[in-house]
Amino acid sequence: MSKSIKELLRVHKLNKTPCRADMLGVLIETDRALSEQEIKEQLAYDYDRVTVFRTLRTFIDAGLVHHVTVNMHEVKYALSKRDSRQNGDNAHAHFHCETCGQVVCLGSFSPDEAVIPEHFSVKDYELIINGLCAKCNA
Amino acid sequence: MSKSIKELLRVHKLNKTPCRADMLGVLIETDRALSEQEIKEQLAYDYDRVTVFRTLRTFIDAGLVHHVTVNMHEVKYALSKRDSRQNGDNAHAHFHCETCGQVVCLGSFSPDEAVIPEHFSVKDYELIINGLCAKCNA
DNA sequence: TAATTTTTGCAACAATGCTGCAAAAGTAAC
DNA sequence: GTTACTTTTGCAGCATTGTTGCAAAAATTA
Numbered sequence: 001m002s003k004s005i006k007e008l009l010r011v012h013k014l015n016k017t018p019c020r021a022d023m024l025g026v027l028i029e030t031d032r033a034l035s036e037q038e039i040k041e042q043l044a045y046d047y048d049r050v051t052v053f054r055t056l057r058t059f060i061d062a063g064l065v066h067h068v069t070v071n072m073h074e075v076k077y078a079l080s081k082r083d084s085r086q087n088g089d090n091a092h093a094h095f096h097c098e099t100c101g102q103v104v105c106l107g108s109f110s111p112d113e114a115v116i117p118e119h120f121s122v123k124d125y126e127l128i129i130n131g132l133c134a135k136c137n138a
Numbered sequence: 139m140s141k142s143i144k145e146l147l148r149v150h151k152l153n154k155t156p157c158r159a160d161m162l163g164v165l166i167e168t169d170r171a172l173s174e175q176e177i178k179e180q181l182a183y184d185y186d187r188v189t190v191f192r193t194l195r196t197f198i199d200a201g202l203v204h205h206v207t208v209n210m211h212e213v214k215y216a217l218s219k220r221d222s223r224q225n226g227d228n229a230h231a232h233f234h235c236e237t238c239g240q241v242v243c244l245g246s247f248s249p250d251e252a253v254i255p256e257h258f259s260v261k262d263y264e265l266i267i268n269g270l271c272a273k274c275n276a
Numbered sequence: 277t278a279a280t281t282t283t284t285g286c287a288a289c290a291a292t293g294c295t296g297c298a299a300a301a302g303t304a305a306c
Numbered sequence: 307g308t309t310a311c312t313t314t315t316g317c318a319g320c321a322t323t324g325t326t327g328c329a330a331a332a333a334t335t336a
Contacts, residue, residue: 048317049316050293096269097274102271119275120271128207133235133240133242138257154333155284158283174323189283189285211292
């Protein structure tokens with residue numbers, strides 16, 4: 001397990017540091033998206049809150065992690081399956097449980113194929129499309 | 139115009155107050171989603187920030203307004219076309235321009251029909267599905 | 277107009293996002 | 307391994323935002 005952490009960091013051209021390895025370990029061991037708070041609670045050591053904050057940003061910039069926002073303000077982070085900077089993996093579907101707050105990443109999707117896990121029920125969904133409007137596209 | 143503000147408030151069972159009428163006026167005159175800050179800047183008078191905050195929440199609770207979050211933390215508010223509490227209008231597609239930050243509401247959608255306005259280009263989209271997971275569904 | 281309910285403004289606090297800077301740790305070259 | 311250089315971390319600290327409680331003001335109802 002420790003080996004793949006090292007590998008992941010190396011592949012993404014990030015130096016290996018205790019905090020990064022620790023955080024990555026937490027994210028690897030979870031199949032769902034975690035809030036900053038949830039990640040902190042699972043870390044082996046207490047790092048400065050700014051460090052955790054910056055590390056998450058580093059991971060995102062490196063394409064190692066992606067984020068979702070549910071309920072207006074709850075930001076959750078999850079390991080990207082593949083390097084989202086390189087390939088066409090530019091769409092994400094996430095399932096958010098309104099009761100327990102759990103967010104699971106459903107991976108890539110096309111607007112015409114919604115993959116809902118069995119026994120999950122959909123109340124509503126929201127599509128956020130990022131791109132350029134007509135004015136900025138000119 | 140003032141008449142439709144009054145109407146909207148009445149239909150949603152909300153008392154008419156200067157702040158509400160003012161804010162509703164701003165939202166009606168815009169076809170896109172606005173941040174709390176943008177709304178404040180367009181108001182005729184300066185209301186307490188808590189009042190604006192609470193009024194937005196009141197509007198959302200009443201189904202008069204809905205919200206989108208882009209770029210992790212930017213929350214934007216837009217007038218709902220119909221009362222989203224009553225009918226099946228439980229899905230929203232929003233277009234977010236990464237350059238100017240503009241968010242336009244594309245209205246209701248099904249995952250298999252993505253309606254992108256002409257000359258808009260998509261970089262990526264995100265689908266947030268709210269509902270119940272298997273565990274909470276039991 | 278009076279009585280009752282609702283809304284607003286203010287004070288205040290917690291949590292979060294973020295920056296600059298110096299210390300510590302990591303990396304590379306010898 | 308030691309040295310020199312680069313990167314990361316921790317800390318102090320500030321701005322913004324989300325939120326609550328309460329009393330004053332406004333709106334609604336009778």
